[in-house]
Amino acid sequence: MRNRRCAVDKRLRQLIRGDKRVIAQTITTVENATDPKVLEQIFPHTGKAYHIGITGPPGAGKSTLVNVLCQHLLTDGKKIGIIAVDPTSPFSGGALLGDRVRMTDLSLHKDVYIRSMGSRGSLGGLAQKTKDVALVLDAAGMDYVFIETIGVGQVELDIAQVCDTTVVVLVPESGDSIQAMKAGLLEIADILVVNKGDREGSDRFMLELKFAFELREQVTGWDFPILKTIATKPEGIPELGAAIAAHRSYLEGCGMLEKARKIKLKRRIHELIENRISSHLREHMIGEHELDTMLDKMYRRKLNPFRVAARIADRIIRPQ
Amino acid sequence: MRNRRCAVDKRLRQLIRGDKRVIAQTITTVENATDPKVLEQIFPHTGKAYHIGITGPPGAGKSTLVNVLCQHLLTDGKKIGIIAVDPTSPFSGGALLGDRVRMTDLSLHKDVYIRSMGSRGSLGGLAQKTKDVALVLDAAGMDYVFIETIGVGQVELDIAQVCDTTVVVLVPESGDSIQAMKAGLLEIADILVVNKGDREGSDRFMLELKFAFELREQVTGWDFPILKTIATKPEGIPELGAAIAAHRSYLEGCGMLEKARKIKLKRRIHELIENRISSHLREHMIGEHELDTMLDKMYRRKLNPFRVAARIADRIIRPQ
Numbered sequence: 258m259r260n261r262r263c264a265v266d267k268r269l270r271q272l273i274r275g276d277k278r279v280i281a282q283t284i285t286t287v288e289n290a291t292d293p294k295v296l297e298q299i300f301p302h303t304g305k306a307y308h309i310g311i312t313g314p315p316g317a318g319k320s321t322l323v324n325v326l327c328q329h330l331l332t333d334g335k336k337i338g339i340i341a342v343d344p345t346s347p348f349s350g351g352a353l354l355g356d357r358v359r360m361t362d363l364s365l366h367k368d369v370y371i372r373s374m375g376s377r378g379s380l381g382g383l384a385q386k387t388k389d390v391a392l393v394l395d396a397a398g399m400d401y402v403f404i405e406t407i408g409v410g411q412v413e414l415d416i417a418q419v420c421d422t423t424v425v426v427l428v429p430e431s432g433d434s435i436q437a438m439k440a441g442l443l444e445i446a447d448i449l450v451v452n453k454g455d456r457e458g459s460d461r462f463m464l465e466l467k468f469a470f471e472l473r474e475q476v477t478g479w480d481f482p483i484l485k486t487i488a489t490k491p492e493g494i495p496e497l498g499a500a501i502a503a504h505r506s507y508l509e510g511c512g513m514l515e516k517a518r519k520i521k522l523k524r525r526i527h528e529l530i531e532n533r534i535s536s537h538l539r540e541h542m543i544g545e546h547e548l549d550t551m552l553d554k555m556y557r558r559k560l561n562p563f564r565v566a567a568r569i570a571d572r573i574i575r576p577q
Numbered sequence: 578m579r580n581r582r583c584a585v586d587k588r589l590r591q592l593i594r595g596d597k598r599v600i601a602q603t604i605t606t607v608e609n610a611t612d613p614k615v616l617e618q619i620f621p622h623t624g625k626a627y628h629i630g631i632t633g634p635p636g637a638g639k640s641t642l643v644n645v646l647c648q649h650l651l652t653d654g655k656k657i658g659i660i661a662v663d664p665t666s667p668f669s670g671g672a673l674l675g676d677r678v679r680m681t682d683l684s685l686h687k688d689v690y691i692r693s694m695g696s697r698g699s700l701g702g703l704a705q706k707t708k709d710v711a712l713v714l715d716a717a718g719m720d721y722v723f724i725e726t727i728g729v730g731q732v733e734l735d736i737a738q739v740c741d742t743t744v745v746v747l748v749p750e751s752g753d754s755i756q757a758m759k760a761g762l763l764e765i766a767d768i769l770v771v772n773k774g775d776r777e778g779s780d781r782f783m784l785e786l787k788f789a790f791e792l793r794e795q796v797t798g799w800d801f802p803i804l805k806t807i808a809t810k811p812e813g814i815p816e817l818g819a820a821i822a823a824h825r826s827y828l829e830g831c832g833m834l835e836k837a838r839k840i841k842l843k844r845r846i847h848e849l850i851e852n853r854i855s856s857h858l859r860e861h862m863i864g865e866h867e868l869d870t871m872l873d874k875m876y877r878r879k880l881n882p883f884r885v886a887a888r889i890a891d892r893i894i895r896p897q
């Protein structure tokens with residue numbers, strides 16, 4: 258027992274020092290939920306990393322942007338973790354080989370740790386797993402944790418909720434922007450980037466976006482920046498870095514960072530409780546045979562699933 | 578009391594007759610969850626509609642395809658419900674005006690009911706709400722319920738689970754197809770459609786897909802069709818209709834339809850129980866003040882959210 262404890266402490270120390278092998282192993286443990294204690298152990302060592310979400314439609318050049326932005330930040334001696342949830346990201350092996358090779362360079366840097374999250378299979382818990390992995394990278398001493406997601410669905414909005422600053426990346430094509438707006442992406446954006454800014458129509462697109470956001474600036478107090486970048490050159494990257502720093506100062510200055518992080522913690526608590534109850538449910542709900550009989554009746558519309566669910570739930574909930 | 582019951586019965590009869598005004602009102606009630614009894618009341622009248630999912634990347638022409646396919650099916654005197662969850666769908670007001678006008682024509686047909694689901698705000702429960710709306714349309718006597726989703730995220734995979742036949746629509750551009758595969762879309766496809774089949778490279782793309790799916794055919798026993806359509810002309814629509822009918826026959830013939838629907842019911846039961854427990858949780862979890870104090874401690878890493886969540890959950894769960 259004591260030996261085991263020593264081993265745990267040792268691994269934790271290695272993690273906190275940023276040992277890449279231990280980071281990888283810890284993330285795997287967390288992803289597979291093989292040892293629920295791990296998150297408990299690392300939590301006290303978290304809270305220092307600044308979380309930056311990079312999201313936007315496929316093909317907006319998010320990974321390239323993350324890549325050059327990281328190279329920019331590394332010159333300040335910062336440690337960076339990158340979580341790629343976007344299935345089209347070269348970080349997660351989704352894009353062209355040329356891209357992937359370029360990204361691998363970054364992953365070899367001693368101060369960078371890159372992890373891609375499979376969106377296949379584990380879809381249900383993807384956002385939660387991403388949050389867990391972010392905790393591991395936070396504990397491992399990363400100054401910045403980037404979370405790159407393909408901005409379309411529920412998962413992205415969930416993940417945006419763990420980020421301190423969310424950068425939405427668009428390209429000068431109105432189709433993408435309409436889609437992004439519809440998907441609620443622009444509502445979660447703290448910084449808007451029009452990448453591939455050398456494409457035709459980019460100035461007009463920037464103007465349209467500025468117009469659309471005039472009202473919002475006044476409401477929140479944050480002087481919402483809309484930046485133009487060309488990640489492949491790269492151009493506009495120091496400005497993006499400065500905008501992220503400015504947003505952070507803004508949040509810290511008005512006490513919003515603490516407030517927002519507490520709200521996130523609260524949401525997390527709710528999720529954790531629901532998870533625990535769900536697994537209790539799976540174990541204790543009802544016998545398989547009893548359920549099959551009931552399903553047969555429901556299929557023939559002789560039994561009402563809404564009523565059945567209420568009955569089972571009431572059996573599980575402790576009366577208050 | 579008796580009067581209210583009479584009114585409920587009357588409305589239910591109107592719904593079952595397919596009264597469009599009552600369908601609309603019932604859907605609104607269901608969407609807002611203002612009366613949880615409604616779903617209980619309509620459930621016994623469901624189970625007759627055949628659910629067809631139409632999903633694929635944005636710009637694949639899903640809505641146009643649904644439009645012409647419905648016109649094809651209407652000639653058989655069928656009643657059709659359409660649920661548009663795709664935020665870029667003209668059904669839900671997302672596409673160009675020209676499209677929207679064309680779609681409105683269909684919505685004026687006496688045997689067609691179209692409902693669009695907002696993906697904004699209600700994202701969390703979108704898949705579940707969609708299932709509820711499908712139940713309403715089923716009870717309202719629709720022979721077919723089409724559910725059109727933009728195929729990228731969790732919501733689509735969830736929704737595919739309520740469909741008897743899922744049609745994945747692609748266009749002859751490899752980028753889209755790679756993305757679709759990554760998103761797990763092709764795993765849920767029962768029928769694959771290459772729309773805009775007059776575009777360059779469509780034959781090659783069809784061949785690639787056929788090659789990729791050769792293995793799958795042998796595993797499931799269903800002779801997985803890959804069809805070419807040009808929805809705007811329209812071309813290939815009777816063939817698509819026939820493929821859907823063939824898939825239905827296949828499912829019915831081997832008993833799979835019943836089996837799959839029971840699995841869906843089982844999943845639904847789990848969801849319903851979890852919902853009920855979640856709302857119980859929200860009401861009885863913990864006092865706001867107590868939680869705020871705890872959040873403050875957690876923010877300062879003096880208290881562990883994983884342990885807190887476990888404690889609260891155990892307070893709620895009835896010991897078995």
